[in-house]
Amino acid sequence: MSSARELLPAGVFVLERGWLSSNNIVVRGTTQAALVDSGYWTHSKQTLGLVESILGGMPLTTLANTHLHSDHCGGNAALQQRYPALRTCIPPGLAAVVRDWDPVALSYEPTGQECPRFVHHGVLMPGAGIRLGDLDWEVHCAPGHDPHSVVLFEPASRTLISADALWQNGFGVVFPELEGDRAFGEVAGTLDLIEQLAPRVVIPGHGAVFTDVAEALARARSRLAAYVQDPHRHAAHAxxxxxxxxxxxxxxxxxxxxxxxxESTPYFLLVHRRWFADQPLQEWLLTLISELVRAGAAHRDTEFIANS
Known part of the structure; x- marks a missing residue:
């Protein structure tokens, strides 16, 4: 049986990262190469090394971001410095905000994250497509997790770069819902779009490349139904x-x-205020930390907390 990676088009390389950094997708063409998503800023040096190991001296001419959360575009600035001729394309919804560089509108300050300033040179216009390497990719709107997110689809091989719209076991936090905007329906619509595209192989924003698309969609829809039934469950997860x-x-x-x-991060306070205001903030925070520890996602002693 072929592995999922063996079904990828020639020239497509997936650098699977930890959950702090999104996967990087390198697309090598005959004379030039492209990169989709650049990981988190603290991993920029590692990102450069990984990308260069795939390029083998070939010029990197295009960088495309599926969306502008810090774990997907934090390496942009370092890549632009290393490759001065690099053309960076982003989803159109935040183009003006990137131009003026508003870290609040870009969500970095509200979520307590960082992203070095970068510039963009074009947009990923849905319906217009983009050429990466020697392959032509369709650009599709994929709102839900982020209202401006896009996914990329290569129809000849039926390869989908799904970002955080679909993982093998779910999808990304639906941030607009936390702000009071109805977005669960947009998640459902994006899952329907992916089903209509009928990809053969999916490169998610996080996690392994996979081919069991129908099963992944079923799992995602089951999780979405649970969130719709109990939005507090989604808010606690977020x-x-x-x-x-x-x-x-x-x-x-x-x-x-x-x-x-x-306690000083605006988005964290927003979730508490909108969904858990009946609990004192410090008590709620300690409850969440305890749940992370029980799940094996963190380790805590008397004075320190550590990643597990």
């Missing part, structure tokens, strides 16, 4: 994701400092 994401960056921190970070 709060733990924010904590875990920061812990992945810090690896180990004094519990007091980690709690201070959470």
């Amino acid at each position: 709060a733990k994701v924010l904590l875990k994401f920061k812990l992945l960056e810090l690896q180990r921190a004094p519990l007091r400092d980690f709690a201070r970070w959470a």
Whole structure:
């Protein structure tokens, strides 16, 4: 039986990263190469090394971001510095915000994350497509996890770069829902789009390349139905994701400092205020940390918390 990676088009290489950094997809053509998503900023040096190991001296001419969360575009600035002729394309919805560089509108300050400033040179216009390497990819809107996200589909091989719209076991936190905007329906619509595209192989934003698309869609729809039935479940999951994401960056921190970070992070406070205001903030925070520890996602002693 062929592995999922063996079904990828010639010239497509997937650098599977840990959950702090999104997967990097290198597409090598005859004379030039492209990269989809650039990982988290603290991993920029590693990203450069991994990409260069695939390029083998071939020029990197195009960088495409499926969306602008910090774990997908944090390496943009380092790549632009290394490759001055690099053309960076982003989804159109935040083009003006990137041009003016508003870290609040870009979600970096509200989520307590960082992303070095970068520039963009074009947009991934849905319906227009983009050429990566020697392959032509369709650009499709994929709102839900992020209202401006796109997915990329190569129809000849039926390869889908799904970003955080579909993983093998779910999808990314639906951030607009936390702000009070109805977006679960958009998640459902994006899952329907993926089903209509009928990909043969999927490269997710995080995790392994996979081919069991029907099963993945079924799992995603089951999870979505649970969130629709109980939005508090989704909000609690999102709060733990924010904590875990920061812990992945810090690896180990004094519990007091980690709690201070959470209590000063606007998005964390927003989730508490909208969904868990009946619980004192510090009590709620300690409950979430305890749940991460029980799940094996963190380790805690008297004074420190560490990633597991």
